[in-house]
Amino acid sequence: MGENTNEKNKNKKKTEKNNNKTDNTNKNNNKPNNKTTTNNNNNNKTNNNNNNKANSNNNNKASNNNNNNKANNNNNNNKANSNNNNKANKNNNNKTANNNKANSSKANNNNNNKASNKSNNKKKSSKCTKACLSGLKSLFYLLLVIVFCTHGLLPVFFWTFPEISNFVIFSNRLKWTVFANLSDPHSFGLDYTRNFFLQSKRNIKLGAWHILPDNLRSKGKDFSDNDFEKSLQKSDAPIVMYMHGNSGSRACGHRVKLYHRLSQMNYHIITFDYRGFGESTGIPFEDGVVEDSLFVYNWIRSKVSPDTPIILWGHSLGTGIATRLAKILCDGGMPPSALVLESPFNNILEASANLPPFSLYRPFRPLSYMILSSVERCGTEFASDQNIKDVTSPILILHAEDDGLIPIKLAMKLYMAGMESRPKTSGQLQLVPFDKSFGYGHKHLHSAPNFASVVKSFVESST
Template sequence: MSRSPDKLFTKNHKSQDFYIVAEQPSEKKPKNRKKPKRRCGRICQVFCWCSASVACFYTLIPFLFWYFPEMCTFMIFSNRFRWPPLGNLNKPSDYGLNHTRNLYLNPRRNIQIGVWHVLPRVLADSNTFLSDLEYDQSLNEQKLPVVLYMHGNTGTRAGWHRLQIYQVFSSMNYHTITFDYRGYAESTGVPSEDGVVEDGQYLFNWIKQRVKKDTPIILWGHSLGTGVATKLAKNLCDEGSPPAALILEAPFTNIVNATYHHPFLIPFKFFKTLKVKLTNFVQRSGVEFASDESISSVTSPILILHAEDDLLIPIELGKKLYDIGVETRPKESGPIKFVAFKAVHGYGHKHIHKAPELAEIVSSFMQTCMESGF
């Protein structure tokens, strides 16, 4: 009997027979264990690719800002990012604002801005359609406060969180005048710091011509709009025509500091050379919105609102602006107040309008201002 190399035999010496006691497995190819290594390799490749992309992104930004200063302006205003992307701003009712008119005004001959006028709840009548003349007359009928609202960057006056704050104003029986800066939505032109402030000043004067003499006109700015509102308030105070109050929602000290805290540009904060260059780029763009300088000239009462969980503009910037205002404003200025909203509420950067006590905070502040002679 021939012996197979694949089998192990033992010999019985008595019977001279061979018995198979075990089988030795034939040689097989080892299982392919390279797959996990390949997976790990792919993960490493993806990680390296992402890291390289991020590195290129942050390396290219300084060069792009240097050779194309307008890119810095574009990133600050982000006016091309329109949300909602579709919709007819001519019909505020499409956005749930039934007692609102749409109109277009011209701060300059070649500039047209889109404007909404939202009626206070006390004047709203669902069964009545008001003409533009009647809307104008409603501003003069009673001394109801008027809020001139200046929104942040990106989007339009129809942004969801903006619609909610208009409803808050209406429930407080305040008129609301809100608009899209030049270059936003259907407003013509190109945005610039002086340009958007000019739009706001034009509307302030437009309101003032239509209301009774002692009607409170409140400037309310959110995010980037706080820079617009603060500079506008400074200009109005310098001209001897201060607003009744300046209310800042999620403000910053200046654009440079706000930029360092933006999630996409935080790496610049940790490299001194890049930080200096970023400052130079912003200065070259001509867009600074230095509220920390403007606030020292604002004699009107100031209310600052900020959420502790604001990730875009940290509450520390709002507190710092408040401290600067306390230290630098003239002694005869109106009161200044800071209100912080706890992080547990989740208001973040855009949703302070959800605070059930917001209307009471604003009303109480305005009442205090009136009692103190402002």
């Protein structure tokens, strides 16, 4: 209890001391003093200055801060832009790199594809080459088999059926003017030509043409059938009875060209198709075609005066027909005025040796003998070298040295046969060769510059 009272007293004393200090302080503060006012003003000024400075400092700091912020923002923006640009550049670089990689990969792929395509193409080409070679080999072997079979079997076939040789010799089925109208000679370039038909005793119809000589042609005049026959009756000009070779008809091109040349020489031309040729009916064989020729000759003789010369003209196979016809007429005491043989042969057997397919077997003698013997057995001979012995009429032989179908050596053999065996009272026998350098061949002797002069000279000396 006593200790608590002492502590209370001590606290009262401290409180009183503090109150006294407070009162002294208030007294001092309450004294009116100018210095204090002045000091206060100065303090206020100072404070204002300080405040202004502080504000200006603050403003400067704020502006600096703003500038710094702007700068920082700009820097940040620049950094951001640079970062973005860097990123964009990196992206572009990455894209470029990726594109380059893609392009390089594409190029590599293309190169790889090209390389693989080349290798595949090489493989394919090698396969194709092998296939082609194997195909060619197979074809070659097949051709060898065909050639062997034909070379081996064809002669046997001809030997068994000799009448096939007749078909080859005449070749009347080879119609070079398939769609041509033989009844209209004008379509073949032949004006002043009459088409007519003759009916033989065996009921064979023969198609024929009568071509007027140039000196009897009148421009603008239409010739009737009667006019053509009258021209034969009144004419003193020679009449050429033309017998064509195998195949085709009287309208073949080289034959028509010959008609023009003979017409320019002022000769009448009577040409016709044997049985089985052109528009003529029947089947050709040696006796048959010779019979047709004799029928036409008798028809001509019936239309002209006895003094009118009739010249038999044969070409190629037609020379065999014309020579045999001349023999028949000479044997009957009615020899023709003259006989002209253009590209002739001596006999059909030797002539056939130069004709395909017979000529293919020439290197193989046994097969050649077999196939040519079928020609002998077919009944067709046309042995002109035998028939010429009995022909007393004047004979003119025309042949080209470059004739590849019937060699001139066969014409030489015929000429020699006539010279050796004809009667001494017979007319002249001439052989006129045409140099091979001109290239007239088998069908174009009519184009020789001296053709007309050779023929005219012979005809004038013979009639």
